[in-house]
Amino acid sequence: MLDKEAIAKRIAKEIQHNSYVNLGIGIPTLVANYIPKNIAVCFQSENGLLGMGPFPKEADVDADLINAGKQTITMLPGAALFDSAMSFGMIHAQKIDLTILGAMEVSENGDIANWKIPGKMVKGMGGAMDLVASAKNIIVAMQHVNKNGESKLLPNCTLPLTGIRCVKKIVTELAVLAVLPEGGFKLLERAPGVSVDTIKKATLGKLIIEGEIPEMAFD
Amino acid sequence: MTINKQVKNAEEAIADLKDGQTIMLGGFGLCGIPENCIAALVKKGVTNLTCISNNAGVDDFGIGLMLHQRQVKKMIASYVGENAEFERQLLSGELDVELIPQGTLAFRCMAAGYGMPAIFTPAGIGTEVANGKEIRNFNGKDYLLETAFNADFAIVKAWKGDTAGNLIFKATSRNFNTVMAMAGKITIAEVEELVEPGQLDPNQIHVPGVYIHRIFQGSNYEKRIEQKTISK
Numbered sequence: 001m002l003d004k005e006a007i008a009k010r011i012a013k014e015i016q017h018n019s020y021v022n023l024g025i026g027i028p029t030l031v032a033n034y035i036p037k038n039i040a041v042c043f044q045s046e047n048g049l050l051g052m053g054p055f056p057k058e059a060d061v062d063a064d065l066i067n068a069g070k071q072t073i074t075m076l077p078g079a080a081l082f083d084s085a086m087s088f089g090m091i092h093a094q095k096i097d098l099t100i101l102g103a104m105e106v107s108e109n110g111d112i113a114n115w116k117i118p119g120k121m122v123k124g125m126g127g128a129m130d131l132v133a134s135a136k137n138i139i140v141a142m143q144h145v146n147k148n149g150e151s152k153l154l155p156n157c158t159l160p161l162t163g164i165r166c167v168k169k170i171v172t173e174l175a176v177l178a179v180l181p182e183g184g185f186k187l188l189e190r191a192p193g194v195s196v197d198t199i200k201k202a203t204l205g206k207l208i209i210e211g212e213i214p215e216m217a218f219d
Numbered sequence: 220m221t222i223n224k225q226v227k228n229a230e231e232a233i234a235d236l237k238d239g240q241t242i243m244l245g246g247f248g249l250c251g252i253p254e255n256c257i258a259a260l261v262k263k264g265v266t267n268l269t270c271i272s273n274n275a276g277v278d279d280f281g282i283g284l285m286l287h288q289r290q291v292k293k294m295i296a297s298y299v300g301e302n303a304e305f306e307r308q309l310l311s312g313e314l315d316v317e318l319i320p321q322g323t324l325a326f327r328c329m330a331a332g333y334g335m336p337a338i339f340t341p342a343g344i345g346t347e348v349a350n351g352k353e354i355r356n357f358n359g360k361d362y363l364l365e366t367a368f369n370a371d372f373a374i375v376k377a378w379k380g381d382t383a384g385n386l387i388f389k390a391t392s393r394n395f396n397t398v399m400a401m402a403g404k405i406t407i408a409e410v411e412e413l414v415e416p417g418q419l420d421p422n423q424i425h426v427p428g429v430y431i432h433r434i435f436q437g438s439n440y441e442k443r444i445e446q447k448t449i450s451k
Contacts, residue, residue, distance in 0.1 A: 046321065047247040048391045055448040063250065063442035064378075065390040070248040070445040081390060083397040083425075084247070084273070085329040088322030092340065111345070121306050122318065124298035129348065130322035133341035164345030 002173045002191045002216075007141050009034045010216055011100060011171050014139055015041050022046060022091070022131060024101030025069045027141040031100055042078075044096055046087050046127040051079025068127065088127070092134045099135035101128065103142045103167075105157040108205035110167040110179040112140065113159035125162060132163030144172035144202045151204035153177070153185055175199045176216060177207075184208045189216045221416045224384040224434045229259035232407045232433045236372055238265050239292075243328065243368065243399040244272040244282060245375035248445050251392030252281050253376040255409045255437035261288055269293040271368060273324060273395050277301050280443050289313065297321035301445065320348065323365050325398055330367035332401025332430065337366045373403025376437070377426075380410035381419050384428025393425060400426045409437040 002010065008030035015021060015035060022044045023029050032054075035041055043052040045067040052067060053074035060074065067073045075081075090096060105113040112132055115125040132138060145151055153170065170177045176189040184206040187199060192215050200207060226232045233256060236242070246252030260268075261284050270291050276283035278301075285291050286304050293315040299305055308314035319327075320342040330338050339362035343349050353364040375396040378389035386408055388396060400406050408426075413436035 045391070047250070047394050055450040058449055061444070061447060061449070062390060063444050064392040066248065066250050066445075067391075068247075070250070071448040072444060072446070073448070075390075081393060083393045084321070084325040084395045085398045088325050091322065092342075121310075123300040124296060124318040125320055125348075126298040127321040129320035129346065130340070130342040133344060161346045 001194060005030060006218070007171050007173060009218060010176065011139055011141055012036070014169065015039055015098065019097040020044055020050065020095060021098045021100065022096050022135070024099070024128070026102045028100040028102060029069070031141075044087070044090070045073070046084075046091065046131070048082050048084060048087050049075065049079060051076045053079070088130050091127075091130055094134055094136050096135060098137045098139065099131045100139045100141060101131065103140045103152070104146070105152050105154055105159050106140055106142070106167050106170055106179070107154050107157045108179070108185055109183045110165045111157050112138075112162050112167050113157040114162050116160040118160065128162050132166045135166070138167050139169045139171065140167050141171055144174045144199075151202055153203045153205045155205045174202055180208065186210070187213050189214055191216055221383050222428065223382045224428065224431055225382040225413070226433045226435050228435055229255040229409060229437070230262070232256060232409070232435055233259050233263060233372075233374075236260070236263070236265055239267040240265075240371040241269040241271065241369070243370045243373040243403055244270060245373070245394065245396035245399045246281070247273050247391065247394035249277065249281050249443050251376050251388070251394055251396050252276070253374045253407075253409050254440055256374045256407060257281060257284060260290065261285055264288065264290070266290050267292045269295065271295045271324070271370060273297050273321060275299045275302055275305050277445065278304055280441075286314070293317065295319065295324075297324050325395065327365055327368045328395065328398035328402040331369065332398060335367060337364050339364055368402055370403050371405065373399045373406040375400045375406065375408050377408055377410045379412045379414065379419060380408055380431075380434050381414050381416050381428070382434065383416045384408065384431030384434050385419055385424045386410065386426040386431065387419060387423055388425050397426050401430045405432045406430055407432065408434045410434060411437060411440060
């Protein structure tokens, strides 16, 4: 089983050279720590920045420079600033290559639910509905099952949807899975020491297993 | 002679803002919020306001200060966490809330500033956000029709401005401030530094003064940070 850092580390391997990437809050934020040195990547923060860098040193903290999670950040050489309309303009114009975000549920046809639990305080969708509606590639980082031990990979989402038919890949503490265009979770990799049987038991949606499933490699 | 939009302070800028009006407030979280005008709105005590803003502040700062005085009837926002009083008023039914995707919020402001009645966006297709809205298919993909905002006032905060109303923003405090500045029937800009025309480089202007009706130099900016994160 992978911890959060290892999930982030595995997702980092998915990032293509010379790509623009938007990272959601939580595990996705950690992905930035594991980008291989030979990969050029530019992180977008949807409140208006391309070229987001790490958190600042104490002396460099600037209240006017934050990320979409409202954390203080820095800008890397080559960074660019813009307003919220241009920010979502570049998202909807599909200039952002990859979106990595968390989810409460994903369905076998790639629907995602991650913004609202009926009966609980609803905080809002923020930029998530825009990102999932338009990203060329969407990877979900999440736990395979919820706190009650119920699968989060389902035939259909039960929670209110954030977007439809958009998730391409899922990385959990147990496995890497692709969401096939025709529907179904195709098992690609197992976490070290996790059996296919364990993944089967934790997946309620249609699971497709073809041949030997390799263990994830971390180099 | 140059057009002059300068007013004395926040009190003068909002003097004719009335109960029941719709106002836009710039900022993302607490970054780039019009602190001086919010304080003046609280002092003036206008009520039954509809507020359009990406967030609703925190309990004791930003729009949270107006919520405490029960000045807000309806909030249109994309994300409203970090605010216990907001949650209490929402659950008790005192406050009406419309949550919309962040890009839709930006584009509905932009549409108003560009004189466009509506925009099409794929955000919210297949979700409850699409309920009751017109959907059109372009090139095989569905889009929702979302109408331009219609706000009585837009209130924004810039880094620098001149008395002709030209504005320059710093870092990520630009966020919704530019598009909201363009979208108000009356737009008020408070700035950290107000200068005479000619002292700002025209190449650097983010919002031209034509969109601004009143401008003043603010004071005592707290610029509170919601989550101070530090690298070791």
